[in-house]
Amino acid sequence: MTDTVIEIRRDLHRHPELGFQEFRTSAKVAEFLRQSGLEPTEGIAVTGVTAEVRGDQPGPTLMLRADMDALPIEEETGLEFASQEPGKMHACGHDLHTAILLGTARILQAMKPSLKGTVKLIFQPAEEGPGGADPMIKEGVLSNVDYALGLHLWSDLPCGHVAISPGPVMAAADTFRVKIHGKGGHAAYPHESADPIVAAAALITAMQTLVSRNTSPFDSAVVSVTQIQGGSADNIIPERVEFSGTIRTFQPSTRAALVKRLHEMVPSLCQSYGTEGEFQFSEGYPALINDPVPCRWVAQAAEQMKLPLSAQATMGGEDMAYYLQKVPGAFFFLGAAPDQAERVFPHHHPKFELDERAVPLAMELFLRCVESCLK
Ligand SMILES: [Zn+2]
Ligand SMILES: [Zn+2]
Incomplete structure (x- = not known):
């Protein structure tokens, strides 16, 4: 799926949309989910999309969440797939989060016969503000969810490094x-x-x-x-x-x-x-608090993949916190820093870049966590 995911990512990167305006993005998400044999629900909290991969055998429901929104920044990366929208840029990696979860969804759909339980996919708007998680919860997206997982690619962690810790990790x-x-x-x-x-x-x-x-x-x-x-x-x-x-x-x-x-x-x-x-x-x-059980799934997956593993907490904020107030879950970081030091810029910088080599690693981490939860 890596090439497909990178192609989707670059398309989303060319057409960034701000919070609650992700109409093109969410239409693309729903279309890809339908093409994968899923039945997405659209228009949750304006532009949110959800879908469920229901395993052939009963078991718990694990939610995987991606955010879709971009930032009001003029892109200065000079990348071939740079933003074509003046004053808007995917400067936090949410384009990659969305594309990675789409690729993961298609693989999971093919794994249905062996899945013991359900994977609920959530594509949410407006993480950068004013927040899409809380309105999506109010529209009932967590009603049947037992556990939740979210991923953030990170520009100041070397590519392939995984960072996860139980307890409070974002402020x-x-x-x-x-x-x-x-x-x-x-x-x-x-x-x-x-x-x-x-x-x-x-x-x-x-x-x-x-x-x-x-x-x-x-x-x-x-x-x-x-x-x-x-x-x-x-x-x-x-x-x-x-x-x-x-x-x-x-x-x-x-x-x-x-x-x-x-x-x-x-x-x-x-x-x-x-x-x-x-x-x-x-x-x-609110502060984002990780539960120790799903943290172990992530750590175990990283160990199986022989990826370097560390603990990380940041004073940044994340609206994934709202889901984790309601259900046990984990939010983890996967390093995606470009190789050349002069191309490493912080999140929300006009020259922000991530290394696409993180794509297959991110999908495999999600899939291994699904395996641990729905075993
Ligand atoms: Zn951000
Ligand atoms: Zn972000």
Whole structure:
């Protein structure tokens, strides 16, 4: 299936679509599934597609999930199959995830007589935001599912390296906004104003203690301020400043503690500078928690294939987390870094590339996991 999968991948790569706009992609997915003898259901959470490979013998249902969406980035790889859509690019590898799961589906369909159970294939929209997993679950895709598996190809792991660990492996990815209201005025008469810029500077500095002083050294968390707006001229103290950023945590208790601390810190510190501060929190994807049983299937498959195996956790977010809140499952990484170091770029970079030699390895990993689950 490798050549077919690479051909599909390159077609999807030429025609990237953003979250909940994956109409061409999902039509291609459904068409390929039908050609493989499956009966796909389309239009779940707008563009999501599912299908089931029902084994001839009874057994559990294992869900395999791929994401389909691209990113609003102008591609600069210069690849022969580069994006033909201005300002859109598959810069996270979801084109490969989709193509790999299609190839896996066709092989599984041919294995039906020996399958003890069902493999449910899920092609979901909008992983990059606002999230397709949660609406697909609300439309019932998990109703008969016992276990779930998802894969992410990874550009900073050497091609063929597998990374999997039980427990929390990707962070809860929340966002926040702070609004500081001061009293504007002439920059030459600061004593007649309440300067929100100085309050913002003090507050951002104080926020650096949330991780270093309020979080256990044995736990992980990130608080990053990523945008700041305020002021309009060199000689004016502005009336207001706003800034925003992200909070990443693994443990729900750490997440709650940081949010509580920010709710206290923002108004009180701003008040001490004569300004008024408001903290707004908005919940993102939850932390992704792997179950040890499916992790063992992945590790065993990697060992059988003699692939290097390591543990990996990242502060990135992933909406696969929603499925794993409901059913035991695992999300694992397969290295797909290009051979030449100068062609290795991080995910979401305009020059992001993955090595297609990961394709047959990814399909074999999925198939071996199916074997372990539906044995
Ligand atoms: Zn991404
Ligand atoms: Zn991704």
